[in-house]
Amino acid sequence: MDKKVVLITGSSIGLGASIAEKFASNNYNVVINYLTHEKEALKLKNNLEEKYNIECLCIEADISKDEDIKYMHKMVMNTFHKVDVLINNASVSYDSEFDSKIKDIFMKILEINVYGTFNVTKIFGTDMLKRKAGRIINIASTNGIDTYYEYGLDYDASKAAVINLTHNLANHYAPYINVNCVCPGWIDTPMNKNMDEEFKKQEEAKILIGRFAKSEEIASLVYFLSTDEASYINDSIIRIDGGRKC
Numbered sequence: 001m002d003k004k005v006v007l008i009t010g011s012s013i014g015l016g017a018s019i020a021e022k023f024a025s026n027n028y029n030v031v032i033n034y035l036t037h038e039k040e041a042l043k044l045k046n047n048l049e050e051k052y053n054i055e056c057l058c059i060e061a062d063i064s065k066d067e068d069i070k071y072m073h074k075m076v077m078n079t080f081h082k083v084d085v086l087i088n089n090a091s092v093s094y095d096s097e098f099d100s101k102i103k104d105i106f107m108k109i110l111e112i113n114v115y116g117t118f119n120v121t122k123i124f125g126t127d128m129l130k131r132k133a134g135r136i137i138n139i140a141s142t143n144g145i146d147t148y149y150e151y152g153l154d155y156d157a158s159k160a161a162v163i164n165l166t167h168n169l170a171n172h173y174a175p176y177i178n179v180n181c182v183c184p185g186w187i188d189t190p191m192n193k194n195m196d197e198e199f200k201k202q203e204e205a206k207i208l209i210g211r212f213a214k215s216e217e218i219a220s221l222v223y224f225l226s227t228d229e230a231s232y233i234n235d236s237i238i239r240i241d242g243g244r245k246c
């Protein structure tokens with residue numbers, strides 16, 4: 001039987017790379033999308049192919065650019081002819097003080113995190129709809145719900161928009177494609193590599209489990225949402241934050 005195919009945006013590093021490994025270990029062929037970390041994407045492809053006897057396709061594409069996504073779509077269809085599961089994971093954040101926020105950066109965050117999620121979904125969701133099958137999982141953040149962070153207020157707004165987008169997409173693709181949204185709290189990924197140690201300790205103290213998530217712990221939930229066991233989970237916003245007190 002043909003293997004199932006997962007496409008994970010922004011899977012060169014961080015959570016996306018862990019999600020890629022989780023699906024590969026469950027016998028999926030994997031589309032690894034990246035923007036700048038080509039070496040990491042290729043290394044991941046080689047590792048996963050060797051370890052799990054599956055096929056990976058690495059594609060450089062900016063999710064906010066229509067032409068890039070059309071190109072990615074063409075490459076994926078030429079190689080695998082379908083996508084069974086789409087994970088909208090790619091995202092950016094640029095922390096800065098309230099008074100230093102500028103329009104260009106604010107708009108770039110919205111363009112990538114919000115428009116990029118829509119852009120990729122629109123083109124791959126159309127194929128899923130034709131086949132009347134598929135799963136879409138958006139990665140937002142508890143920052144889009146109630147864990148406000150002034151330095152990243154533009155990022156927080158973008159994640160609230162991804163949550164809202166999830167509801168609209170679930171409605172649009174019903175009843176054939178379940179669309180859900182995973183909202184992690186802090187995760188130990190490169191996104192947080194420059195975090196001040198003192199700040200990290202303060203944040204860990206707010207979490208009942210007492211530490212940031214490992215990206216594999218988030219990947220397990222994302223994978224579960226793609227399985228038959230999760231067939232009745234649709235249009236849900238699921239937080240996974242270790243029990244965090246705001």
Ligand SMILES: NC(=O)c1ccc[n+]([C@@H]2O[C@H](COP(=O)([O-])OP(=O)(O)OC[C@H]3O[C@@H](n4cnc5c(N)ncnc54)[C@H](OP(=O)(O)O)[C@@H]3O)[C@@H](O)[C@H]2O)c1
Nearest residue numbers: 010012014015034035036037062063090091186187189191
């Ligand atoms: N880390 C956390 O604490 C945390 C908490 C809550 C939610 N999240 C969410 O979890 C997801 C993954 O976060 P992470 O921590 O793994 O982030 P990360 O380490 O910064 O990785 C981000 C990924 O997105 C890709 N990317 C960025 N802009 C892109 C674009 N325009 N087009 C295509 N790919 C692009 C990057 O590709 P290149 O590196 O190749 O450029 C990279 O693979 C994000 O949606 C994030 O908002 C993270």
